[in-house]
Amino acid sequence: MNAILRVSEVRPPQTEAKPPILYFMSNELRIAFTGGGTGGHVYPLFAVADEVRHILDPHFTARPYKLFYFGDTGSYRQEFVSRSIKVVHIGASKFRRYMSVLNIVDAIKFPFVLVQAVSKFFFVMPDALFSKGGTGAFPVVFAAWLFRVPVLIHESDTVPGLTNSLSAKFSTRVAVAFEKSAESFSGKKVAVVGNPIRADLIRGSEDGDLSVEQAKRVLGFDPKFPLVLIMGGSQGSRRVNDFILDNAQGLVRKYQVLHQTGADNFESCKHELNLALEECMPEEKQRYKIAPFLKKEMKQAYEACDVIVSRAGSGAIFEAAYFAKPSVLIPLPEAGRNHQYYNAFEYASRGAAAVIEEENLKPALFFDQVDRILSKKETYTSMSEAARSFQTPHAAAMIADEVVRLAVE
Template identity: 45%
Template sequence: MLRILFTGGGSGGHIYPLVAVADEFAAMKGVSAQLSYIGPRSQFDGELSDRDIRVFQIASSKIRRYFSVLNFVDVPKFFWSVLQALYRVYRIMPDVVFSKGGPGSLAVVVAAKFYFIPVILHESDAVPGINNKVSGKLANRIAVSFPEAAKFFPKNKVAVTGSPIRAEMLQNHIPREEAKAKLGFRADIPLALVLGGSQGAEQLNDFVVNNIVSFLKFSQVLHQTGAKNFKDVSEAAALVTSGTEPATSRKYRAVDFFAPQAMKDALLAADVVVSRAGSSAIAEIAAFGKPSILVPLENSANGHQMANAISYAASGAAIIFERTNFTYHVVALKIKEIVENRALNEKMSSAAKSFSIAGSAKIIADEIIKLAVYL
């Protein structure tokens, strides 16, 4: 039996790709694998334990290149997490470690190299963070989602594989009109899907609420607010739309968070997606072939969201709006153009599908097996 150890930062962007690779192992015939995970405590731990992946916690610490008073806390926490990882990895003694990067993952990679255990690393963003830059020097193989990220790692170790996406997201797709009806929307009216990520995006939330009545004149809106913002956004939207006809107010719906099946239905139903430029969001939008408007988070680490957006938009699949030009009239004009111009919609959809690399999770799972068996 192969012993495979996963590690990552604990956010959805770290955990869901690990889950996608884990699902590939479960689907493989003739392969028996015991899967474990070491990382910081996370709200997504249930996604792992539901798949019989053993979960072990270690301290989370952020490595910074700049001065911050938080370094006085995080530097000692990092060394403590290395000691924890050395103990956990020794108890598991895996054949290979697969790291998604993020807080806590570097300690596990360091522990793996101490025990001469091969490591495969996945970098989701166009610009890697410091954890993965350091881990890349220790890894045996490195998979990247964006071609631009390859230059940060040794050429003989790196390959462009795309981002692993959960198997349930890619199976049993239904037509757009059917998906709209399933969600309670009208099939004959365009649907704009607004994604703020699992934590929500205040800028996107405010933009939607402030302009919701105008948007509903030409489109339906399905709006993911993030759990912490859901109550405030829902109440504000209800107040703004209270003076409209019931048929109009029903064209808007806010949700706090999308579980995998709900996210799949939302993407299938959407005519256009408005989203931050996180790597996981872009990967799913591309896999579903959806035209998109990307609004990169300005203060994302290393400017990775802008780098992601630029790389993806260069394919013709998306349009980028920065904070300075993210105004209703400009955005609404572009959304209307995308949903009403069939040729443009199909062109952007085709570009999105071409950007997506099919079978990313299986490619990585196969490489993990090769490392486990031959190194």
């Protein structure tokens, strides 16, 4: 039977950053991370790594430490480097639940990737491993188990991915974002902690925390006009982009729009937007701003917007909850085990979001949902409060605290 801890039962993060055990050995403390594939895996991993440093930095002279990442950094390599996380490259071998010729290719690759992970893990020999799941994580988790290194895994979605389902059998602790997913991990000590939020969203920016009106001004929007933030996940969504651009005229007549397209889609979306708004008045055209990816401006975008339209990845949901913003969620139908569908309806059941399945994504329904949220003060306030009650701002700190505890025990 599972020993499931709720957020209120998990040790809160230390108010003064200090590891739970200070009897350090004389050797260097090494904490490893693995997991990746998309921003939904990588950004929570960064959040936990930042909190590990926050815990350990005051005690650096007591015991030096290093952070390692095992895997393929993809387009995020520079962010690992900027955090002084040493990258140990491990090839990727993806598990799939569906039929694909790539399953044959990856089945051939898997033994080589496993040997690579075990051999490289041996030469680093970390004191603990945190796995975020995703492409390439399982061989590293298996290597840690083989060398009796404690492993903590985190599952972001209501329906666990195949990598985490396998990794759980070799892990020491399991943390989950949604209470529903705790039921999927039997025989393990499971803690429901929420999803780690990026530190740059929580700890603020040079402008500090801004009101909705102030944030709109910073981003160049009219502070008195409603702002809709459109996101399609860390890599963007072509179908969501196409739908929004097809309805750009209708949007700018009622609202302002900040649209994150994804880097690969930006140029084509910019061209389509110019065509879509060709017949609009100049002041209407100014209401629509487009960006490939919001990074430094992400916090201001969340603060400025009145409603969020996005896919239903765990990262998007928990970030919307952190900023207490009502959402219109459009689950990705192809998501593994349809996890975005279940994420969306789990969150919507709390009253914080409306859900439109992609097959039902039609202009009339879309505008009806957005109008309902923004035109009725009672509805907006209720959804905002529901989102606020779902937020878990200390998830990264709680996970980091446990990882450090496992490493120094």
